[in-house]
Amino acid sequence: MKIQSVEPIEVAAPADELSSPWSSTVILVKVTTSNGAVGWGEAPTTLMTHPVRESVREVARFYEGRALHDHAACLREFERYSFYRSRSMEATSALSSVDIACHDLLGHELGAPISVLLGGAIRDRVTAYSNGWYSDAIEPEEFADKALAMVRAGFGALKFDPFADQYRTLSPEGLEAAVARVRAVREAVGDTVDLLIEYHGRFLPEAAVRAGRALDVFHPRFMEEPVLPELCDALAEFRRSVRTPVALGERLLTAADFESFLARGLVDILQPDITNSGGFTYGREIAGVAAARGAPVAYHNAFGPVQTAATLQMDAVLPTFFLQESFEASWPEWKRSLVRGYEVASGEFAIPSKPGLGIEVDERAVERYRSEMVDPIGPEPPWVIGGTWVRRSATHSRPPRTVPPAGDARVRGSRRPARKQRPRP
Numbered sequence: 443m444k445i446q447s448v449e450p451i452e453v454a455a456p457a458d459e460l461s462s463p464w465s466s467t468v469i470l471v472k473v474t475t476s477n478g479a480v481g482w483g484e485a486p487t488t489l490m491t492h493p494v495r496e497s498v499r500e501v502a503r504f505y506e507g508r509a510l511h512d513h514a515a516c517l518r519e520f521e522r523y524s525f526y527r528s529r530s531m532e533a534t535s536a537l538s539s540v541d542i543a544c545h546d547l548l549g550h551e552l553g554a555p556i557s558v559l560l561g562g563a564i565r566d567r568v569t570a571y572s573n574g575w576y577s578d579a580i581e582p583e584e585f586a587d588k589a590l591a592m593v594r595a596g597f598g599a600l601k602f603d604p605f606a607d608q609y610r611t612l613s614p615e616g617l618e619a620a621v622a623r624v625r626a627v628r629e630a631v632g633d634t635v636d637l638l639i640e641y642h643g644r645f646l647p648e649a650a651v652r653a654g655r656a657l658d659v660f661h662p663r664f665m666e667e668p669v670l671p672e673l674c675d676a677l678a679e680f681r682r683s684v685r686t687p688v689a690l691g692e693r694l695l696t697a698a699d700f701e702s703f704l705a706r707g708l709v710d711i712l713q714p715d716i717t718n719s720g721g722f723t724y725g726r727e728i729a730g731v732a733a734a735r736g737a738p739v740a741y742h743n744a745f746g747p748v749q750t751a752a753t754l755q756m757d758a759v760l761p762t763f764f765l766q767e768s769f770e771a772s773w774p775e776w777k778r779s780l781v782r783g784y785e786v787a788s789g790e791f792a793i794p795s796k797p798g799l800g801i802e803v804d805e806r807a808v809e810r811y812r813s814e815m816v817d818p819i820g821p822e823p824p825w826v827i828g829g830t831w832v833r834r835s836a837t838h839s840r841p842p843r844t845v846p847p848a849g850d851a852r853v854r855g856s857r858r859p860a861r862k863q864r865p866r867p
Contacts, residue, residue, distance in 0.1 A: 448540055473543035484748035494536060573768065610644065
């Protein structure tokens with residue numbers, strides 16, 4: 443069975459993506475074999491939709507016409523030819539998407555979920571944390587109300603960025619406002635819910651440390667990307683100065699990157715992204731690095747449903763699994779409609795056990811939302827939750843849904859009490 447075609451497909455509906463503007467476009471990758479079997483992958487976008495899509499076409503040249511079972515050799519050949527691969531998000535994203543699709547095909551061929559190909563699942567459920575829930579929240583009480591809604595929906599961990607429009611530097615007023623937002627959330631949800639503080643890699647070292655010290659008192663589970671990524675060496679001082687563990691990894695592309703950050707004492711919790719760090723093939727290498735170092739792994743997962751399905755297969759086999767990010771409760775309907783086969787219920791994902799990724803892609807929905815758009819740019823950077831820097835009108839905002847239509851990638855809620863606090867890593 444040979445790989446006949448590798449097709450990147452952009453789907454988009456930016457006007458409907460009110461929470462996560464960076465993923466208002468999604469790159470799906472359809473790999474078709476000579477006997478008509480289809481596998482699916484996904485690549486990230488975030489202001490690089492068209493470059494990534496074109497990079498998929500470059501990667502395709504190394505796979506098309508080759509035997510499916512030779513997919514690892516294809517990857518290594520691309521690795522040898524791609525001069526900038528280790529520093530090119532576009533190259534690694536394209537490669538990741540094709541690798542995911544090849545594993546999906548292999549799973550279907552063998553009648554087994556991808557977790558079996560990776561050595562076998564050691565868990566069938568994972569704890570999720572909610573992200574994206576705080577769109578159109580600026581005032582502390584708005585954060586508090588939205589956080590409480592997520593806890594009532596069953597989530598026991600919430601990630602959010604409290605820093606609004608502060609960037610590089612942090613004014614006294616900006617810090618005071620951030621503290622007020624985190625305090626409001628902590629008071630609303632109580633001490634048994636984990637708070638995860640997102641910095642989005644925005645601050646110079648001094649500002650990051652000042653923020654970290656001020657927010658330590660709320661006992662966050664982690665602080666994510668506290669300094670500008672080009673100043674990553676400053677993370678060592680941040681870790682010495684702030685008690686809360688540091689999480690990062692969505693901008694690291696190779697297992698060697700993760701090993702380097704751990705060896706230099708720059709990170710506590712790893713957050714690789716399966717759609718830009720080499721899919722399952724490199725994912726196994728990253729898992730080995732994490733296991734050797736005893737580092738918890740909480741996969742970054744901020745794009746579309748094929749990414750979630752792939753990430754869950756990786757979660758099933760991770761020796762040091764920690765938490766799993768979920769945006770599903772804040773997705774627009776078009777994104778929910780793309781895939782069937784998994785759900786979030788009471789703050790947990792059940793890991794699909796059907797062959798391959800364990801999902802069904804609705805190709806009619808894919809065609810309905812096929813697009814040539816580029817990522818939108820507006821009054822806020824595309825990497826922030828919408829309406830948290832600049833107040834939007836009521837006609838451009840809506841609360842996140844917690845119960846999507848039946849049959850789609852689903853989120854089900856619960857009003858059960860939040861989990862008890864877990865030990866810190």
